[in-house]
Amino acid sequence: xxxxxxxxxxxxxxxxxxxxxxxxxxxxxxxxxxxxxxxxxxxxxxxxxxxxxxxxxxxxxxxxxxxxxxxxxxxxxxxxxxxxxxxxxxxxxxxxxxxxxxxxxxxxxxxxxxxxxxxxxxxxxxxxxxxxxxxxxxxxxxxxxxxxxxxxxxxxxxxxxxxxxxxxxxxxxxxxxxxxxxxxxxxxxxxx
Numbered sequence: 001x002x003x004x005x006x007x008x009x010x011x012x013x014x015x016x017x018x019x020x021x022x023x024x025x026x027x028x029x030x031x032x033x034x035x036x037x038x039x040x041x042x043x044x045x046x047x048x049x050x051x052x053x054x055x056x057x058x059x060x061x062x063x064x065x066x067x068x069x070x071x072x073x074x075x076x077x078x079x080x081x082x083x084x085x086x087x088x089x090x091x092x093x094x095x096x097x098x099x100x101x102x103x104x105x106x107x108x109x110x111x112x113x114x115x116x117x118x119x120x121x122x123x124x125x126x127x128x129x130x131x132x133x134x135x136x137x138x139x140x141x142x143x144x145x146x147x148x149x150x151x152x153x154x155x156x157x158x159x160x161x162x163x164x165x166x167x168x169x170x171x172x173x174x175x176x177x178x179x180x181x182x183x184x185x186x187x188x189x190x191x192x
Contacts, residue, residue, distance in 0.1 A: 040173030043071055044180055051184040060185035062092035068158065068177070069094035076136050076161045080145075081109050082154035088113055091154065099133040107131035109155050112142040116152070118171045122164045134159060141166040143178045148187055156181070 034042075050067055051060045061080050069078040079093020081102060088102040088109055105114040107130055112119045119142045124130045127140075137159040145153040156178050160166065 036169045036173065040169075040176060043068070043173070044176055046071070047177055047180045048184065051180065054185075057185055058092060060181070064177075064181055064185065065092050065094045072158075074160050074162050074165050075158060077134055077157070077159040080154055080156060081113075083113060083152045088154060093157075095159070096134045096136075099131055102131060108140050108142050109157050112144045112155050113152060116144045116146060118143045118175055120166050120168065120171045122166070124159075136161045138163045139165040141170055141174055143171075143174050145178055145182060145186070147182065153182065153186055 047064060047067060050063050054060050054063075065079045069075055072078075075095075077093065077095030077098065079095065079098065080091035081088035082091045083089075087104065090098050090100050102110045102113075104110050108119050108121055108124070108127055109131070111129075119140070121127045121130075121140045121142075124132070124137055124140055139160045139162060141158050143156045145155060147153050156174065158166070158174065
């Protein structure tokens, strides 16, 4: 499954409910073709649209996880681990239930957090100390999330049931996606 230029993010309808207004949103992702770089460019544009009007970190992390999970092919997990000052703690994600806490330096996520380097693992069984949260995972890419002030916010983790699913193009695309997330969903925004 891929995505297209025909994505839609709009307020489809609002309905007054007591003293509140509920916005019902419609976001459609359609299939398309193109180079992997072009596909990531499209996904980045979709993420910008999805995150641009919301300021709640948890809501944005949940929607970001769902967007990637339901857009990119051959994934079995996508989500966040946020750093609580001591260890990584699972955040919003899509996929099977996950490991809740991961120490820095442990597994692929802990290594990415400790080194602050993106980890592309072609075969998780060949990664020393891999933590198997989902036994179906065969490859993984993890991007460290670093705030503007240099502090560790956490990591973005994406798994696939296929060996060799991720490559340098995926790392570059995921890093660009994470820059959008950090800019729009993590860093404080200036008041209008």
